[in-house]
Amino acid sequence: MEAQVISQETIATDEEERLSSAAPFAKELITLDHVHKVYRMGDMEIHALRGVSLHIRPGEFIAIMGASGSGKSTMMNILGCLDKPTRGQYFLEGQDVSKLSKDELADIRNRKIGFVFQGFNLLARTSAIENVELPLLYLGAKHSERVKRATESLELVGLGQRLHNMPNQLSGGQQQRVAIARALVNRPSIILADEPTGNLDSRTSIEVMDVFQYLNQERGITVALVTHEPDIAQYAKRVVVFKDGKIKRDYMVDDPRSAREELESLPPVDIDEDEDEQ
């Protein structure tokens, strides 16, 4: 039985061991090594991850799939330093982050991780540019620097003409692009997205995937996203499938779909043009 909570102290290794075990993974962006996650709810233990080992190299684009409850979000939360493994190790850019304190994790999260959520999570009554500036505020960046970098991020996702729109003045796809700009603004090592197209119609989903493909292919940004939709997974370069807290399949996509080409073949619509009068 593995439904046992093992404290972090029990598994802590000393510095020497940490370095020697980190060395083989030095070129990897992310290494999960036999990661378990056990949630405790009263007397119940839920074994959400059961020994997940995963290696992600810089520049990859990974889609994470699997049935509801299979552990996808649990793993994303660990990758994003929102939560810690119960057992096993997590190396981010060679650093063992599995045993860091909450404050240290928060610091790494602010500097190295960009998050995109299904529900966008933008602040209402706050302009696009101010939403995108937020992570920089936490990092203590000056106002002029924040404006410069937030503008650059919004331009990267094609929203250079929408800096001062409020979320309710933007389409769903545009709101998600603001969220992607916000995830980008601290120049993270990886962008993690949990069902980023879950609330979007199919055309808008392709637009959002176009942004992710552009960032990955043209800007070299590493992307890992969770999706329930096999069609969406085909825009990634690699697919990892979860089942019952374990990785069941891990394969390269033969010929990934191109969102750009598909958008070009669709009839034009008028809701998403930056040339619009505001």
Ligand SMILES: Nc1ncnc2c1ncn2[C@@H]1O[C@H](COP(=O)(O)OP(=O)(O)OP(=O)(O)O)[C@@H](O)[C@H]1O
């Ligand atoms: N904070 C928590 N406390 C207790 N149990 C949790 C918690 N978060 C997740 N779980 C449980 O862990 C298991 C894995 O959940 P997880 O959210 O990772 O699944 P998922 O693959 O993301 O599912 P979905 O596709 O529905 O989003 C489930 O059994 C879930 O009920």
Ligand SMILES: [Mg+2]
């Ligand atoms: Mg989930």
